[in-house]
Amino acid sequence: MNSDEQSVEWSVVPSGIGPLLLAATGTGLVSVVFHAHPPVREKALGQLRTRLGAEPVQSPGSARLAEPIRQLAAYFTGGLKEFTLPLDWSLTSGFHREVLRELASGVPYGTVVGYGDLAARVGQPGAAQAVGAAMGSNPLPVVVPCHRVVESDGGLGGFGGGLEAKRQLLALEGVLPQPLF
Template identity: 75%
Template sequence: MNSTATGTSCVEWAVVGSDVGPLLLAATDAGLVGVFFHARERALGKTLEMLSARLGAELVEIPEATVASSRLAEPARQLAGYFAGTLREFDLPLDWSLTSGFNRQVLRELYEAVPYGAVVGYGDLAHRVGQPGGAQAVGAAMGANPLPVVVPCHRVVESGGGLGGFGGGLETKRVLLALEGVLPRPLF
């Protein structure tokens, strides 16, 4: 189920652990609105400021001990299942209000049409949304993805076989692609 928030008054957020480091999860009444990598002190403050400004909403921190009784419970549970290798497809209400226009179109196509264990080229994704020659614009959309992992921008790669970029860092992209069986797991 997908939706877009209107008139959001409160954003619940929490930091949860994952195989790629701490993730900041944020949700509105409409659904999961953000998944942010590297949720440590320095980056955390900047991310929270951005969320408050872009959503025009009060931010409410949910202590890790009470995440299970908040609107973040299901996103946290499904992300844990994904990292454990037991969940291959997210089934969450999403709040797309942090993205719009071309970026939203590209991210929705990615979310709906590129399954677990598959990859797509930047140019191929541009072609799918009716913008042949728009590979760089697709790259910009991936870099602006507010819902990484759930909206799997790690599955977008260069047509020549290179990994391309990744907002969470290339090592994180490698870990996610290895988890999905696209790349071999590191030996050590």
């Protein structure tokens, strides 16, 4: 990996569910972090520094981040149904990466899938709890749509951004009714 691929640029952007920290390497978008207020942001940047071995550089006008920012803004206004971004999968591996890649390619906008169903899709029926762990460690939420994974009994399940954010994302996609107020 050359130094440009290893360098990490980041910015905080507004969204329909609060501020998001976006980080990208030369390979692609590597991280999306919810609730990117200063304490959360500092913790996330520390984790990126440790996991990627590079000092994250704040770069709000970054060419690397321009397209992720544009696509996320379009998604939150209802104008984008499918992300077409290069992704850097280096913050996940093994079963988690396999599940997240299946989620990204196989669960389209406006649909949901059960934890157990997603486990079966990657050849691991009975691994619903492991799928839940993969969702909880998803480094690219919203773009890799872990909000579309729900419990088999119709419950929402968990969500790293909080259940209210999950409800808002599913309502945006037409899966749940919009809140009355």
